[in-house]
Amino acid sequence: MTNNNNKLDSIAPQVIQAKPQTKHIASALALASCGLFVANGHATELAKNADDWKVDAALMYYGEQDRVQAIEAIGTAQKNFGDDSVLDLKLVVDSLTGASASGAVAQSDSQTFTRPSGNGQYKVAAGETPLDDTFHDTRVQGSANWSQASDWKVNGGVYGSKEFDYMSMGVNAGLERGFNKDNTTLFLGTSYSFDVVDPVGGRPVALSSMAIRDNFTTDEAYRAAFDATRQTSSDDKQTVDLMLGITQILNQRWLLQANYGLSSVSGYLTDPYKVLSVVDNNGTTEDIVYENRPDSRLKHSFYVMTKGALDSGVVDFSYRYSTDDWDLTSHTLETHYRYYFSGSFYGQLHLRYYQQSAVNFYQPFLLADTQLPEFASADYRIGDMSAYTIGVKFGHRLSGGHEMTYRLEYYQQDPKNNGTTIPGELQNYDLFPTQKAITAQFSYSF
Amino acid sequence: MPAVSPNAPYRLVRRDWGFLGEFRAMASPCELLIASHDEDIAYDMLDMAAREARRIEQKYSRFIEGNYLWRLNHADGKRQSIDEETWQLLAFAKQCFELSGGLFDISACPLMQVWRFTQDAKMPVKADIEAARALVGFACIEFNSQELLMPQGMQLDVGGIAKEYAVDRVAYELAESYAGISVLVNFGGDIACPVANAVPWQVGIEDPHQLDHAAKVLAITQGALATSGDTRRFIEVEGRRYGHIVDPRTGYPVNGAPRSVTVLGPNCVTAGMLATMAMLQGEQAEDFLAEQSVQFSIFR
Numbered sequence: 098m099t100n101n102n103n104k105l106d107s108i109a110p111q112v113i114q115a116k117p118q119t120k121h122i123a124s125a126l127a128l129a130s131c132g133l134f135v136a137n138g139h140a141t142e143l144a145k146n147a148d149d150w151k152v153d154a155a156l157m158y159y160g161e162q163d164r165v166q167a168i169e170a171i172g173t174a175q176k177n178f179g180d181d182s183v184l185d186l187k188l189v190v191d192s193l194t195g196a197s198a199s200g201a202v203a204q205s206d207s208q209t210f211t212r213p214s215g216n217g218q219y220k221v222a223a224g225e226t227p228l229d230d231t232f233h234d235t236r237v238q239g240s241a242n243w244s245q246a247s248d249w250k251v252n253g254g255v256y257g258s259k260e261f262d263y264m265s266m267g268v269n270a271g272l273e274r275g276f277n278k279d280n281t282t283l284f285l286g287t288s289y290s291f292d293v294v295d296p297v298g299g300r301p302v303a304l305s306s307m308a309i310r311d312n313f314t315t316d317e318a319y320r321a322a323f324d325a326t327r328q329t330s331s332d333d334k335q336t337v338d339l340m341l342g343i344t345q346i347l348n349q350r351w352l353l354q355a356n357y358g359l360s361s362v363s364g365y366l367t368d369p370y371k372v373l374s375v376v377d378n379n380g381t382t383e384d385i386v387y388e389n390r391p392d393s394r395l396k397h398s399f400y401v402m403t404k405g406a407l408d409s410g411v412v413d414f415s416y417r418y419s420t421d422d423w424d425l426t427s428h429t430l431e432t433h434y435r436y437y438f439s440g441s442f443y444g445q446l447h448l449r450y451y452q453q454s455a456v457n458f459y460q461p462f463l464l465a466d467t468q469l470p471e472f473a474s475a476d477y478r479i480g481d482m483s484a485y486t487i488g489v490k491f492g493h494r495l496s497g498g499h500e501m502t503y504r505l506e507y508y509q510q511d512p513k514n515n516g517t518t519i520p521g522e523l524q525n526y527d528l529f530p531t532q533k534a535i536t537a538q539f540s541y542s543f
Numbered sequence: 544m545p546a547v548s549p550n551a552p553y554r555l556v557r558r559d560w561g562f563l564g565e566f567r568a569m570a571s572p573c574e575l576l577i578a579s580h581d582e583d584i585a586y587d588m589l590d591m592a593a594r595e596a597r598r599i600e601q602k603y604s605r606f607i608e609g610n611y612l613w614r615l616n617h618a619d620g621k622r623q624s625i626d627e628e629t630w631q632l633l634a635f636a637k638q639c640f641e642l643s644g645g646l647f648d649i650s651a652c653p654l655m656q657v658w659r660f661t662q663d664a665k666m667p668v669k670a671d672i673e674a675a676r677a678l679v680g681f682a683c684i685e686f687n688s689q690e691l692l693m694p695q696g697m698q699l700d701v702g703g704i705a706k707e708y709a710v711d712r713v714a715y716e717l718a719e720s721y722a723g724i725s726v727l728v729n730f731g732g733d734i735a736c737p738v739a740n741a742v743p744w745q746v747g748i749e750d751p752h753q754l755d756h757a758a759k760v761l762a763i764t765q766g767a768l769a770t771s772g773d774t775r776r777f778i779e780v781e782g783r784r785y786g787h788i789v790d791p792r793t794g795y796p797v798n799g800a801p802r803s804v805t806v807l808g809p810n811c812v813t814a815g816m817l818a819t820m821a822m823l824q825g826e827q828a829e830d831f832l833a834e835q836s837v838q839f840s841i842f843r
Contacts, residue, residue, distance in 0.1 A: 122642045122820065123835035126813045129638035132631045133708060133812060134715045349559050406580075409557055439554050441586075494586065 151175040155540030162533045164228065165195040171540070181246040185254075189238040196228035200371040200475035202462050203227070203526040204382055211309050213370050214298040215323040218310055226530055229370055236260035242269075249274050256290070265292040267336075284342035284356075295331035296369035301387035302326050304469055307372060309385075326387065334364035351405045360396040373475040374462045380521030383465045388474040390458065396421040410436040410443075425479060427453035441495070447488035447506065455480045455515040461528050464520075477512045477529070484510040488536070504538040553589055555582070560742075564589035568596035569604075569706050571731025578725040578740055588721060592713045596730065599709040603632075603701050605652070612699065620695035630688045632701060632708065639704075639816050640681040646823040647816065650693075651791040652700035653678040658789055658796065672794040679791050707769050707815035710735045714767075714811070727763075735767040735811045748805050748840055759840060761807070769815035771822045772803025772842075788822045799826035807838040 152174045159167040169191035176184045199210070201221075208221045213229070221227040242254035250273035258265045267290030275282045294300070305326040313319035342356040367390045375384040402415035417429040428451070435445040456479045458472035488506030495501065512529040519528065554565040562585035564575035575592050577585045602611045615623055625633070636649045653675040657667045678696045685692040693699070701708075714728045718737035725740035736744055743762035748770070761768065771788075788797045804821045808814030817835060821828040832839040 123808070123813065123817055123837050125638065125642055126816050127809050129635050130711070130810055130812045133635055134711060134810075406557060406559065408559075411557075437555075437557060439556075441553060441555065 151177070151542065153540060153542040155538055157536065157538040159536045160534060161195070163196075164532070165193060165197055167191055167193045183244050185240075185242040185244075187238075187240045187242075190235070191238075192233075192235050194233040198477055199227045199229040200373055200388060200477075201227040201385055202374040202376065202380075202382065202475075202523055202528055205522050205525070208382065209309055209311055210372075210385065211307055211323065212298075213296065215308075215320070215327075216298075224526060226526075234260045234262075244271075262296050263292065263294055265290055267291070269338075280346040282344040284340070284344070286338075286340040286342070288336075288338045290336045292334040292336070292364075293331055294334060294365050294369065299327035299329045300332060300365070300367075300369050302328060303367070303389035304386045304473065307385040307387065332365035334362060334366060336360065336362045347403075350407075351403060354400075354402045354404070356398075356400040358396075358398040358400070360398070361393070362396075363393040366390045366392060366394060368474070368476055371474060371476045373460065373473055375465050376462050376520065376523065377465045378520050380519070380523035386463065386469075386473075388476065389472050390474055391423065391472055394421055394423055410434065423456040423458070423479075425453060425456045427451065441493065443492045445490040445492070447486065447490065449486040450483070451485070452483040453481070459515060461514070461517055461519075462523070477532075480529075481513040481515045482510055483513070484508065499541070499543045501542075502538075502540045504536070504540075506536040508534040508536065510534075553586075553593060555585055555589055557582075561585065562589075564592070566593045566596075568593065569600050569709065569730060571706065573730045576727040576729070576744060578742075579721075584721065584724065588717055588724070588726060591716055591720065592728065595713050595716060596709050599705060599712065603705050605698075605700050605702060612701065615691060615693070616698045618691075618693065620693070623691045623693075624689060625686065625691045627688070629691075630686070632704070633684075633686050633691065635812070636701070636704065637681065639820075643820045643823065645681075645792055646790065647703070647819060648679060648681045648791040649699050649701055649703060650681050650684060650697055651679050651789065652698045653696075654789055654791055654794055655700070657794075676791075676794045703819060704812055704815065706730050707733050707811040710767070710811040733767075733769045733811050733815060734763070736763050736765050739765040761840075763807070767808050767811040767814045768805060769808070769811050769818050770803055770805040771815065771818035772801070788819075790823060797823055797825045801828050802842045804828060804832070804842075805840040806832065 153172070155171040157167075157169040157171065159165075159169070169189060172188045174186045176186075178184070201208070201210070203221075203224055203226050205223055207223050208227060209218050210221065210227065210229075211218050236258060237260075238256075238258035240254060240256040242252060244250060244252035252269075252271045252273075254269050256265070256267040256269070267288055269286065269288035271284065271286035273282060273284045302325070308319060308322035308326055310316075310319045313322060338358065338360045340356055340358045342354065344352060344354045346352045367388060369387070371388045372385050373388055374382045375386060376382050396419060398417060398419040400415065400417045402413060404411065404413040412432070412434045414432045415430075417431075418427070419429075420426045429449065430451075431447075431449040433445060433447050435443050437443045456474070458470065458474060459476075459480045460470075460473050461475055461480070463469065463473060486506055486508045488504060490502060490504040492500060492502040510532040512532070514529055556563045556565070561576070561578045561580055562582065564577060564585060566573050566589070573592070573596060575589055577588055579585055601607060604610060605612060605616075607613065611629070615625070615629075636647075639647045640649075654672070657671050657675045659667075678698075680697075683694050683697065684699075710728050710730050710733045713730075714726070714735035714737035717724075717726050717728070722738065725736070725738045725744075727740075727744045727746075728735045728737075734746060743764045746761045746763055746768060748759045748761060788800050789795065790797050800822050804818040806814045806818040806821070808817060814837075817832065817837060818839075821832050821839070821841070824831040829841055832841070
């Protein structure tokens with residue numbers, strides 16, 4: 098007992114001494130610290146840039162091996178009004194040069210073709226796939242889109258483009274609504290466009306024979322024959338698109354999107370510069386005729402896409418199925434995988450596979466001893482084919498929110514025979530040549 | 544368009560709850576946990592945080608020759624004009640000095656320099672300690688909102704509050720600019736969560752006996768956390784451990800100070816100061832904090 102008392106006596110005063118007025122230090126400190134965060138005079142100007150224009154500039158090169166080359170300058174600007182309304186503007190200027198396949202077949206002798214204008218002709222060497230080398234044009238295209246979000250998100254836009262022989266104008270509108278705490282979004286979109294086709298030298302008369310100067314003795318006789326293959330007035334084309342879509346958030350990382358699209362086109366759908374060779378049983382060309390396509394087309398497309406956020410990347414997979422009343426059916430498989438090497442640098446891999454079956458009036462050539470069909474085209478773009486794309490893209494984010502991206506893609510298209518028997522000498526030539534192209538793009542946003 | 548800032552080694556990593564931003568400042572790894580999936584916003588927040596942390600470091604680091612603090616410390620007894628921010632910091636330091644009964648003193652730098660807390664360091668001799676003590680004493684410093692007058696030879700070291708101050712300033716700016724986005728600011732273990740998060744942030748508290756292992760996990764929805772400790776800096780002389788917490792009144796390291804003290808407070812400077820003061824209380828650290836009605840965690 099005494100021991101214990103002694104201990105208490107000797108320790109007690111020390112403990113009391115070591116304790117100054119400490120009771121309200123926490124609240125006093127909290128109060129004192131307030132002064133540190135009120136004075137905001139020295140705060141650096143770190144702007145929220147909600148009200149700024151966001152501008153993107155890009156330069157793109159597209160080059161097909163020995164054929165079309167295109168340079169495209171793209172400028173987009175986005176203005177965020179801060180009240181959930183956004184204005185998007187886009188301007189594209191592109192310049193196209195080079196040749197594209199005319200639809201005629203290669204021959205063992207050189208071939209002469211009349212230029213679309215009727216003024217002059219060009220020769221294609223023996224064994225070569227005939228290309229129309231007069232193909233160069235400059236196109237200017239602009240669009241403006243405005244969207245406003247509240248319970249319903251609405252958007253509307255206008256579009257216009259002009260090139261030498263073609264003009265297009267369009268309007269579009271969309272409506273979007275979230276349900277189920279915004280885990281489900283429904284989308285309805287529609288657009289209408291009106292195009293005017295005014296080909297160089299006029300529109301060819303459907304399936305008329307190409308007049309060639311060498312077959313006439315006088316210029317007058319040739320000109321009269323050429324004019325007989327032409328309709329002078331321009332023609333138009335109208336397109337109505339309708340799209341219905343749903344986006345569903347599956348979990349914290351994945352979402353699923355599905356669309357159905359309906360597209361109805363009517364008017365002049367023929368390519369005025371494409372022709373077909375009329376060959377005999379030996380495969381020798383007897384005549385060249387201008388192609389002709391039906392004046393209406395109804396397309397359906399179904400699209401499903403899933404997108405996921407990974408630990409340091411984003412991945413998506415999509416599939417599109419499309420079919421129309423020209424019997425063209427296509428399947429597209431596509432994936433993008435983006436990996437963030439750091440917060441400001443990413444690399445992206447792009448893979449795409451595409452396969453289509455030919456339209457019902459596609460023919461690589463016509464046979465001389467059969468009756469001319471109502472519709473015919475040898476345009477490889479609507480024939481049987483498969484294609485794939487491999488691309489890489491790198492994006493680099495600079496301080497201050499600027500961003501640079503570089504993209505390089507390789508595209509290869511492999512047209513196939515749709516089952517046509519190839520007669521005589523045509524067997525010596527590749528009527529379905531593989532097409533290779535490179536796309537390179539550099540863009541900068543600020 | 545925002546101005547171009549000097550290119551900084553930021554790192555922004557996508558996580559399932561948002562973004563993790565990382566950079567280095569104040570000799571510490573700094574991170575931002577951002578509960579937003581908008582990359583532009585996350586990047587802007589990270590950019591703001593890194594700029595503000597570096598601004599404070601540039602201005603108040605004791606190790607940058609010629610900076611703002613260096614000029615104040617080399618005034619040779621002359622009157623210096625000071626800015627608003629420095630005045631607020633000095634006023635806060637004065638409160639801390641007074642509330643702690645002189646235990647916390649931002650003029651204690653000369654004393655700290657006498658004590659070297661490296662593995663092979665020796666106990667300083669008494670004469671050196673006394674010489675240093677003569678240059679320490681916040682009470683000798685005169686200042687008002689415009690000017691500072693410090694006796695020749697005295698020096699200020701705001702290292703004891705600068706990191707916590709930076710955490711709070713960054714947290715404050717982020718909360719002002721992005722009021723709706725929950726963010727956790729962590730500069731080398733000093734933490735603030737200015738905007739309440741629906742899902743609490745899980746913060747691990749390091750076990751000083753097993754460094755880099757979380758001994759406890761604390762769930763924070765809003766508030767700040769700061770740690771003071773001698774876990775990594777001490778010397779042992781004749782079997783006795785001298786921690787890096789020096790009592791400016793005696794000139795010697797505090798007896799019986801805990802290995803580390805972590806305090807949860809309304810903001811990081813308050814939490815940090817309470818943790819430092821608790822350390823300075825030595826054996827009474829627990830009692831001291833228990834009286835403050837704050838949540839804390841002490842390792843001995």
